[in-house]
Amino acid sequence: MGPPVEISELAALGIDEGALLAVAIDPGGALGLATVGGHRTVPTVDPVRELAAIEARWSPRLVWWDRSAADLVAAGGVPVARCWDVVAVHRLLVGGYRADAGRVWAHLHDLDPESMPTMGQLDLLQSADEGGDPADPVRPDGYLRPEWLAGAWRGDPGRTARWARLALETATAQQAIIADRTDADRVRATANAESMTELLCAELAVDGLPIDEGEAIRIIGEIAGPRPTAIADEERAQRRRDADVLRHLDAAGEANPVNLRNPAEVKAMLRRNGFDLPDTRAWRLEQLRDTSPLIDALLTWRKGERIATTYGYAWFDEHVSGGRLRGDWSSADGAAGRMTASAGLHNLPAPMRPAVAAEPGHRLVRADLGQIEPRVLAAVSGDPALIAATASDDLYRPVAERLGVERDVAKVAVLGALYGATTGESAGALRGLERSYPVAMAYLEESAKRGQRGEDLTTVGGRRIRTGSGSAPDGDLDRAIAAAAARGRYARNALIQGAAAEFFKMWALIVRRRSAPHGARVVLCLHDELLVHAPAGAATRVAQLVTDAVDEAAFYWSPDPAVRFVTDTSVVERWSDAKG
DNA sequence: TCGGTCACGTA
DNA sequence: CGTACGTGACCGAG
Structure with a gap:
């Protein structure tokens, strides 16, 4: 390990608690840093460890381009508390799943992403033609240099600092865009959460799910x-x-x-x-x-x-080793922004679940959000009657009473409304819902209509949901009508599913932060369910903080403080010991 | 070797 | 022809 960087040197950059500190991590032996006060590169054999020291000393909000930095931070076990992931924020603000630093840059500078330069052989020749200074990350035509995107900034202190500065400028531009929105505070909170969720995903991938x-x-x-x-x-x-x-x-x-x-x-x-x-x-x-x-x-x-x-x-054989099941984690799928995971982490059949077990001396704290989607619908639509129903532990019971139907009929009707069901036994109860909960139903109808027209939508947290007919096959009229109807169902559900995902991420991040002092780690995120691996002695306390974190998440996320969110939390040895 | 279809696991 | 995702077997086109 090299000598620690002089604090005075870094203080000259003006690092402050909560302020943006952009980093470019070169595992080869350098840490690029950039603040509004300047930028420089710290030579160090262990840049992640250096970063950990800076984080502990100043608690800035770390800015990085993309997941590759989060992966390094997670691999190094650095307990980062705040970050800004430029690519993750881009996916939130712009939508779609194809996002990388080059696309973000092109988008912010009004350049056509389709004409983005690549590193193909032909382009290498063109690159000579295209001219400009290879030491400048920005080409004369305004695009980022593909060589830099591929990592050509590594191994050169000047370039490493420059790359960090560029990340800072890009993050600042994103924040300016957010600040201009009427829902700025809410979107900023979501952007922070999306960034941290990307880091959580990197940690989940490193840790893995404990397996017997x-x-x-x-x-x-x-x-x-x-x-x-x-x-x-x-x-x-x-x-x-x-x-x-x-x-x-x-x-x-x-x-x-x-x-x-x-x-x-x-x-x-x-x-x-x-x-x-x-x-x-x-x-x-x-x-x-x-x-x-x-x-x-x-x-x-x-x-x-x-x-x-x-x-x-x-x-x-492929995914389990050392007592852990590991897969890739993504913080936001291409549609509504739910987390996704590979290696079967999100679709493990019930018969396999007894194999998910706490390690010796540990427990699993298992918790799931109860009836999250109808509660989210109440919050985002502001329907007074539905908000009143959230006071109940079982929301479907007051709904059933109001509709004058059986509890299970009410449940099917509510879920049908959320998914866009048009036929089946819930059709009758659906009309009852429209009478009793007109505000919530109008919210869903309006979403569906906009989706049918191919208009983009925005979740309450500020995620852009694209319904644009980019993939419209427009064959005969029937097919076009069917496609529009499908977009309507998709849009209707995406606003709820997406908002629920935002709430869930807030919850998971609060749990992540509050669990750490107990030596506990989030090991599984499953749309409305959390598994936390905790030392046995701390399990009860962790279970309590997991439950409390639901209220805290609601405080930060919910547009309406009257909406009640509930969780079912238990301490178990095996995932199968408790049913959600 | 690829993409499309069917099927099914989870929420 | 209620939503979303990831994965595998199979089949036909290339």
Whole structure:
């Protein structure tokens, strides 16, 4: 480790608590810093450690271009409290999922992102033509140099500081845009949260989800059979699983073998056996389950096959190691801004969940937000009657009373309204909702209409939701109408789903910050559910702070303080010990 | 080897 | 033909 940087040197930059400090981390041995007071590069063999010292001393808001910096910070275990991720903020303000530093720059300087220079061979030749100073990150035509975007600023102190300064300027430009909006305070808060969520994602990817490997292997073995040591073994295990279905066909006099993994063959087979269906989806087959042992066997086979293939030995070998399941995390999907994760972290089947277990001496604090979407609808629409209903632990009960229907009918109706259902048993109750909760229903209707017209929408936190008909195939009229209707449903749901995602992120970030002093870490974010890995001795306190954090998140996020949000929190050894 | 379709897991 | 996502098997086009 090199000598620590003199505090006086950094003080000259004017680093302040909460003020922007842009950083460019060169793992090769330098830390670029930029504030409104100036910019410089600190040579150091461990730039992340240097950054940790600066963070601890001044608590600035760290500005960086993109996730690559967050990944380095997370890998180094630096407990950063505040940051501004230029690319993450861009995705919030502009929408869409294709975002990188070059695109953000082009967008802010009114340059066509389609004409962005790349590092292709032809462009290298053009780059010579194009001229300008390679030491200048900005080309004469205004675009950022692709070489710089690819990391050419590393290894040169002057360039590293320059790259940090450019990040600072870009972040400042974004903040100026936000400041001009009527919802500036709210959007600024969301931008901060989006940035920190990106860092949380980097931490989730580094930490991984605690897994009891022995239990995971046991569950896989129970469903898929023993671990195959040769291809022949694997085929034998497959045949063994298939046989449970195929024997029903032998009984029915079927001669030819059926490939159960081919939906077309399954459909034809079912037709031969008296079931003429448009497709072979589970919900359709489920209604016939009791009438036929063949269909019952097929559905059972499908369940097992899912675990055997998607969550079998290959999945385990690829994604589980050292007692942790690790995948890539993204802070905002392309649509409404929910978090996404790979490696099955967001779709682990219930039978696998006993394998998610706290490490020795630890507990899992598990919590989920109750009925988050209708509560969010109450908050963003301001519907007085629906807000009154949020006072209840079970929101669907007062709604059912008001509508004069059963509780489950009310639930289906509310969810149908949120998703844009037009048919089915909820249709009648839907009219009741329109009478009883006209403000909330009008909010949803208005969203749907704008979506149908292809207009962009904005969530309450300021996320731009694009519904533009960029992918409109516009064939015949029917297709166009169907596409518009689909956009309407999408828009109707996206404003709620997106706002719920904003609330959830606030909650998760508060939990992240308050958990740290207890040695606890957020290890899973699942749309409305959190798992926190905590030392056993601190688990009760962590559970309390997780619950309290819901109120704090509501205080920061909710447009209406009267809306009540609830959580179900428990301390468990295994994820499966508590149901959400 | 790719993209499209079906299917299904989670919220 | 209520929403969103990620993943795998299969098939047909290339």
